[in-house]
Structure formats: structure tokens, C-alpha cells
Amino acid sequence: MKKLKELVGRLEHIKYIKGDLSKTIEGIAYDSRKVGNNYIFVATKGLVYDGHDFIKDAVENGASAVIAERELPLVFDRATQIIVNDSKKALAVIAKAFYNDVDEEMCLIGITGTNGKTTTTYLIKDILENSGKKVGLIGTICNKIGDKEFPTERTTPESLDIFKLFKEMHENNVKDVVMEVSSHGLALQRVHGLRFDIGIFTNLTQDHLDFHGDLQNYYSAKKKLFELSQIGIINIDDNAGKRLFEEIDIPKISYGIRNPCDIRAEDIRFSPKGVNFKVIMPSGESEIISINTPGIFSVYNALASISAGFFLGIKLHKIKEALMKSKSVPGRFEVIDEGQDFQVIVDYAHSPDGLENILKGVKEFTTGKIILVFGCGGNRDKTKRPIMGKIAAELSDYVIVTSDNPRFENPEAIASEIEKGIKQSGGNYVKILNRKDAIEYAIRQAHSNDTVVIAGKGHETIQIIGDRNVPFDDRKVAREVLRRIKKWN
Numbered sequence: 001m002k003k004l005k006e007l008v009g010r011l012e013h014i015k016y017i018k019g020d021l022s023k024t025i026e027g028i029a030y031d032s033r034k035v036g037n038n039y040i041f042v043a044t045k046g047l048v049y050d051g052h053d054f055i056k057d058a059v060e061n062g063a064s065a066v067i068a069e070r071e072l073p074l075v076f077d078r079a080t081q082i083i084v085n086d087s088k089k090a091l092a093v094i095a096k097a098f099y100n101d102v103d104e105e106m107c108l109i110g111i112t113g114t115n116g117k118t119t120t121t122y123l124i125k126d127i128l129e130n131s132g133k134k135v136g137l138i139g140t141i142c143n144k145i146g147d148k149e150f151p152t153e154r155t156t157p158e159s160l161d162i163f164k165l166f167k168e169m170h171e172n173n174v175k176d177v178v179m180e181v182s183s184h185g186l187a188l189q190r191v192h193g194l195r196f197d198i199g200i201f202t203n204l205t206q207d208h209l210d211f212h213g214d215l216q217n218y219y220s221a222k223k224k225l226f227e228l229s230q231i232g233i234i235n236i237d238d239n240a241g242k243r244l245f246e247e248i249d250i251p252k253i254s255y256g257i258r259n260p261c262d263i264r265a266e267d268i269r270f271s272p273k274g275v276n277f278k279v280i281m282p283s284g285e286s287e288i289i290s291i292n293t294p295g296i297f298s299v300y301n302a303l304a305s306i307s308a309g310f311f312l313g314i315k316l317h318k319i320k321e322a323l324m325k326s327k328s329v330p331g332r333f334e335v336i337d338e339g340q341d342f343q344v345i346v347d348y349a350h351s352p353d354g355l356e357n358i359l360k361g362v363k364e365f366t367t368g369k370i371i372l373v374f375g376c377g378g379n380r381d382k383t384k385r386p387i388m389g390k391i392a393a394e395l396s397d398y399v400i401v402t403s404d405n406p407r408f409e410n411p412e413a414i415a416s417e418i419e420k421g422i423k424q425s426g427g428n429y430v431k432i433l434n435r436k437d438a439i440e441y442a443i444r445q446a447h448s449n450d451t452v453v454i455a456g457k458g459h460e461t462i463q464i465i466g467d468r469n470v471p472f473d474d475r476k477v478a479r480e481v482l483r484r485i486k487k488w489n
Contacts, residue, residue: 019080113202156185199229295361331458348458378409393427
């Protein structure tokens with residue numbers, strides 16, 4: 001519990017206060033349905049709903065104070081009003097204060113970029129745990145405290161939810177936290193006020209333009225992480241990474257393959273089961289690193305995690321040991337093996353660069369055909385659809401265009417935009433909008449030494465159709481089809 005005066009004392013840019021500040025606060029909520037007695041309700045504007053429309057509900061549920069961006073008439077006089085310029089920032093500030101600045105007792109490592117965030121967080125977690133540390137993880141697939149998993153709704157949670165996680169992590173003796181920091185999370189102030197010990201930039205390619213508007217805004221959102229970081233680790237082979245490296249004014253190191261850098265990979269060798277390479281550190285020390293996931297993108301993910309280990313003072317041989325033992329991340333180049341004589345791979349690739357990376361990675365070991373199943377999400381960046389269609393046609397032998405998460409768009413219309421890019425490249429394709437049927441069709445087309453890639457949803461266990469979350473798991477569907485085929489054969 002905290003005194004309201006103490007919490008409000010941390011806020012900046014207060015327009016005015018109306019009411020009593022001597023109250024004791026027992027909790028904070030930004031969802032009126034989660035308000036209890038003696039809570040602060042913070043009214044924030046969301047992408048769909050505006051919390052200001054639910055202030056009355058929050059007060060009726062027991063809120064004794066409201067933080068908002070505009071004054072609204074209240075049914076009950078007992079609720080103190082604190083009017084601010086930015087309620088999202090205010091939420092982050094009072095959450096930090098309410099939970100006793102628990103973040104400052106932890107080592108925070110944040111990873112941002114279009115692709116590679118999830119895998120890199122898992123690799124860093126493995127490196128830290130191999131060094132005897134208990135680690136917290138916040139990201140797209142789940143949140144973790146040691147081996148305990150918690151469900152997640154978004155890549156970077158709201159600031160209040162981050163601090164609730166930090167509190168539980170602290171109570172479980174976690175001192176190191178690795179988290180994905182999305183462009184949405186940065187733009188929407190979800191990590192406002194945090195101080196990251198290390199910030200990592202993986203890459204930047206077209207994605208989320210439905211939210212950011214253009215690539216410059218997207219870049220600017222990513223850059224914010226390094227205004228919150230004490231040390232920067234940057235992929236210097238990425239064009240945006242080069243720019244970022246020049247623009248940020250904090251201690252930093254670079255990693256890469258093609259360009260001069262501090263930590264680099266050489267002598268890269270690919271196989272169907274993974275990739276080996278020689279890593280050379282700033283001191284000249286080197287080791288042969290083995291990763292269990294194929295593809296050049298796996299080298300970049302490993303380099304980012306090695307760079308983090310370097311800054312954290314972990315010996316290179318211990319980093320090597322951890323990466324050799326590291327298991328594949330759910331839904332990231334995940335191999336579905338039911339004894340068939342061809343490969344089936346499920347991957348989360350849902351951006352042009354992500355799709356290109358996965359298909360190029362598959363090409364490195366596939367001697368037969370590459371059969372791709374993919375679609376694009378509805379109510380998201382429409383401009384990437386023909387681009388992804390073109391990439392699909394150029395890097396695979398046969399494309400099955402299907403539905404992804406159509407949300408409130410017509411799946412047929414989404415597919416038509418993908419088809420424009422496929423036709424531009426003269427690709428061989430078929431359209432099967434039922435995703436389950438599309439996966440089965442793709443697998444039945446495969447022969448010995450072929451590779452079937454099922455892209456777009458990865459670890460997800462639902463398909464979003466309108467306002468419904470329909471149970472659906474690409475991995476489960478693929479396994480069921482493979483088992484049926486095996487039984488019939």
C-alpha cells in the first residue's frame with residue numbers, strides 16, 4: 001500500500017489535482033473491470049477503447065482516485081482526480097513507485113528489432129542460466145520466471161503488468177530479466193521510466209506500418225530503447241543498425257558478418273540440423289559455435305546473444321556451452337518430425353524480411369522442392385502483402401496462399417493482394433483459404449527431400465476470425481496430417 005500523495009509526487013506535467021491526496025492506495029488498474037476498493041484507475045487511450053469512457057464504472061467498482069487526460073464528471077465525489085498530459089506515462093511512473101522501484105534491483109536486457117527478438121531472448125536466457133543465474137523472460141510466446149511459464153497477451157505488456165511481473169520475479173530471487181521490447185511498447189510508453197542495462201538492436205525491415213505510418217516512425221520508435229539503455233549492442237550489417245550505431249550516444253559495440261565490427265562470425269557452415277561458425281571477440285579470442293537451427297538469421301541471433309554475454313562478463317567457453325545445449329524456440333523454425341522422408345517446418349515469419357530469411361535458410365539444405373503455406377494478417381499493414389507474395393514466388397517452388405488471422409477483413413481480399421506479388425514473379429501457386437486444408441494439401445504434395453514451410457503463425461494456438469479466437473495450431477495440424485498419412489501408407 002502507498003499514500004496517494006507519495007505516488008502523485010512522482011508525476012510530472014500535472015495539469016491540476018481535484019480532491020484529497022491523503023488516501024491510502026491498495027492497487028492500480030487501467031481496466032475498469034479490475035478495479036478494487038481504494039484503487040487508482042488510470043484512464044488511457046487504447047487502439048480500440050478509451051479508458052476515459054469507463055471512469056464511471058471504475059469509480060463504482062471502488063476507485064478512490066482517477067488519473068486521466070481530461071476532466072470528466074464523476075458520479076461519486078470520493079474519487080480524487082489527477083489530470084495529466086499523458087496518462088500512459090503516468091501509469092508507468094506510478095506503477096514503478098507503487099512496486100518500490102523493484103526494476104532497479106535487477107539487470108534488465110531489452111531486445112528490439114523486426115525479427116529475431118524472441119529467439120535472441122531465449123538464447124540469452126540459456127546463456128545466463130548456464131552460468132548459474134535464475135532468469136526472468138518477458139516476450140511474445142510467454143513470460144517466464146525460472147522454469148515457470150505465464151501466458152502473455154502481447155510482446156511487451158502494459159507498464160503496470162511489467163511491474164507486477166518484476167515484483168513476482170524479485171520475490172523468486174530473479175536478478176536478471178530478458179525482455180522483448182516491441183515498437184508498439186516503445187511508442188505507447190509501456191517501458192517508460194525503465195533503465196535497461198543492455199539494449200540490443202537486431203534489424204529493421206517493413207512491418208507494422210499500419211500503426212507507425214512509415215519506416216521513419218518505425219525506426220524512431222525502435223531507437224527509443226537506446227534512450228533508456230546504458231549500453232547498446234547493434235547489428236551493423238543492417239542498414240538501420242548502421243544509422244543507429246552512429247546516432248546513439250551511449251557505450252556500444254557492433255556485431256555482424258559482412259561489415260567491420262567488434263564481434264563477428266566467420267567460416268559459416270550450414271547443415272539441415274543447424275549451423276557452425278567461428279566467432280571472433282574484440283580481444284581476438286575465438287571459438288567455434290554450434291547452433292541447432294539452420295539459417296544465416298540463426299548466426300545473427302547467436303551473435304546478439306554472445307555480445308550480451310560478453311558485456312555481462314560471461315566467459316566465451318560458457319557461452320559456447322550454453323548455445324550448444326540451447327533448444328529450438330517454439331514456433332521458430334520448429335521442425336515437425338513424424339518419421340517422414342521430407343521436412344516440415346513451422347515458423348512465425350509474418351513480415352517480408354522474416355519470410356525471406358526462413359526461405360533462404362531452407363534453401364541452404366533442401367535438395368528437393370520448397371512448398372510454402374502462408375497468408376497475411378487482417379487489419380494490419382496491407383502494403384507488405386504483394387511484397388511477401390513476390391518473395392514467396394521467388395524463393396519457393398510452390399505456394400499455397402491461405403488465411404492467417406483475418407480479423408475483420410475478408411480472407412479472399414487479403415489473398416488477392418498476396419496474389420498480385422506472386423503473379424508479378426510468375427510463381428506457381430494455388431489458393432486454399434481454409435488453413436487446415438491448405439496445410440494438408442501442402443504436406444500431401446511433398447516427396448522425399450522436399451521441405452514444407454508453414455509460415456506466419458508459429459507458436460500461436462488460435463486463429464483470429466472477426467471477434468472470435470478459434471483454436472488453431474499449425475504444429476498440431478501438421479502432426480495430425482503426417483500421422484494419418486503414415487498410418488495409410
